[in-house]
Amino acid sequence: MKNKWITFREFFYYLSLKKLGNYLLLFCSFYWSRVIKKPRIWGLPTTLSIEPTTSCNLRCPECPSGLRSFTRPTGMLEEQVFRQIIDQTKDHLTYLHLYFQGEPFLHPNFPELISYADKSGIFTSTSTNGHYLTKKNVGAIIDSGLKQLIVSMDGITQEIYQDYRVGGKLAKVEEGLFELIHRKRELKKRFPRIILQFLVTGKNEHQIPELKIWAKNIGVDELQLKTTQIYGFENGSELIPQNTQYSRYIPNGNGTWKLKKEIQNKCWRMWQGAVFTWDGKLLPCCFDKDGQHVMGKIQENHLKDIWNNNAYNAFRKQLLNDRTQIEICKNCTE
Ligand code: SF4
Numbered sequence: 001m002k003n004k005w006i007t008f009r010e011f012f013y014y015l016s017l018k019k020l021g022n023y024l025l026l027f028c029s030f031y032w033s034r035v036i037k038k039p040r041i042w043g044l045p046t047t048l049s050i051e052p053t054t055s056c057n058l059r060c061p062e063c064p065s066g067l068r069s070f071t072r073p074t075g076m077l078e079e080q081v082f083r084q085i086i087d088q089t090k091d092h093l094t095y096l097h098l099y100f101q102g103e104p105f106l107h108p109n110f111p112e113l114i115s116y117a118d119k120s121g122i123f124t125s126t127s128t129n130g131h132y133l134t135k136k137n138v139g140a141i142i143d144s145g146l147k148q149l150i151v152s153m154d155g156i157t158q159e160i161y162q163d164y165r166v167g168g169k170l171a172k173v174e175e176g177l178f179e180l181i182h183r184k185r186e187l188k189k190r191f192p193r194i195i196l197q198f199l200v201t202g203k204n205e206h207q208i209p210e211l212k213i214w215a216k217n218i219g220v221d222e223l224q225l226k227t228t229q230i231y232g233f234e235n236g237s238e239l240i241p242q243n244t245q246y247s248r249y250i251p252n253g254n255g256t257w258k259l260k261k262e263i264q265n266k267c268w269r270m271w272q273g274a275v276f277t278w279d280g281k282l283l284p285c286c287f288d289k290d291g292q293h294v295m296g297k298i299q300e301n302h303l304k305d306i307w308n309n310n311a312y313n314a315f316r317k318q319l320l321n322d323r324t325q326i327e328i329c330k331n332c333t334e
Contacts, residue, residue: 003222007193010147014123015094022046022092023272030271039316041308044092047273049286050085051100052077052107054278058129059166062231062239064289065101066166072291077278081298082113085276088303090120098126099150100275101289105132111140118145127152127197129168133176138183141192149192150224151177154199156207156214163203164239174218181219196220199228200246201239229287229331233257248333261333265323269334270316274307282306284315287328 025043033040054074060066086093096117104110104126117124125148133141133151141149153173155161161170180194196215200208208225215223227248230237236257241247249257267285275283280298283291293315296306306312315326323329 003193003195006190006221007148010191011094011123014121016091016121018091019046019094023094026271030268033271033316033320034266037317037320039313039320041271041313041316044304044307045089045273046092047095047097048085048089048093049097049100049273049275050077050082051102051276051278052098052104052110052113054102055106056101056103056129057106057131058103058168060164061166062164062229063101065103070101070290072277073279075278076107077113079109079113081280083116085280085298085303086117086120086122088298090122093122095273096122096124098124099128100277100286102278103129103132105137111137111144114141114144114146118147123147125150129165130173130176131168133173133180135179138176138180141180142184142187142189146192148195149180150195150197151220152197152199154201155204156211160204160207164199164201177218177220193221195222195224197224197226199226200241200243201228202241203238205241205243205246227333231331233259233331259331259333263323263329263332265320267319267323267329267332267334270319284312285328285332285334287332292328 022043023046026046029040029042053076054065054070056065058066064070098104098114105128114124124146126146127150130151130153151173154164155170158170162168198211212223225246227246228239229248230239233240233249234256240249240257244250244260248260250260252258269285275286276298277283277291281291282295282298284293284295295312296309318326319329
């Protein structure tokens with residue numbers, strides 16, 4: 001609770017009347033669109049994810065970066081493209097997550113990207129597998145103005161950890177976390193807030209009690225137990241936890257599985273945010289990992305025009321009328 005409060009206070013500090021007004025417009029247009037079943041958008045995105053790179057050092061089995069299975073182009077975000085996005089969005093953006101697919105710390109100028117967004121008045125966050133929290137990077141992260149660092153670690157023994165984080169070294173993640181936490185303490189810095197994120201699967205759920213003690217001892221600011229998205233969940237998977245509290249899926253009773261949350265024809269995300277791939281393409285959300293629904297490209301059109309174009313509104317209209325017709329929405333808990 002304490003971490004959420006500290007983060008919220010900092011988030012509030014980055015707000016402006018213009019950003020709040022924009023948020024209100026989005027909120028009202030979302031509800032009005034649901035009533036009339038037609039998309040109306042009266043504001044601009046309040047949150048964004050930007051992908052620094054598709055490269056990754058690991059080989060996680062439920063991730064297209066890890067499996068090297070993208071059909072879309074792969075590469076590194078150019079700084080000039082990043083600046084273009086930030087310059088166009090800084091007046092209405094309240095939250096920037098510098099992550100989509102890949103390991104962001106493989107981008108050679110990652111701290112500079114964060115710093116540019118922070119100086120533009122945007123609250124920044126990122127996610128990492130924790131293998132690059134080196135002495136050099138830790139200093140640069142703290143200096144960059146990053147507000148939230150999510151470190152994914154899904155096991156507290158090497159055997160369980162590497163079962164999902166294939167190719168990962170748990171000792172390296174622990175060492176990096178230790179370095180960052182102690183450097184922050186030395187410098188008396190409160191940011192970035194460090195969130196340890198544990199994707200709960202059928203293979204690691206038994207470690208949760210021990211994990212809670214571990215997280216407290218090392219001194220992360222928050223521990224998040226996250227449900228895992230599983231492809232082909234319908235026929236069951238050993239990755240689905242037994243404890244349904246940590247699962248997005250529940251058994252149907254006939255050997256098949258279904259989403260725990262009932263799918264409704266709505267999605268707030270389509271009104272409040274979007275995702276940029278490393279090459280400047282705008283996607284509707286982070287479930288579109290392979291870029292099947294490209295709404296436009298920042299190098300060709302202003303974000304305002306992409307956000308309101310026919311393709312985007314046709315997607316929103318489909319969502320409001322029958323979401324089950326969109327493949328990526330079938331496995332989404334939004
Ligand atoms: S997958 Fe569909 S329902 Fe889920 S967040 Fe994306 S657009 Fe919304």
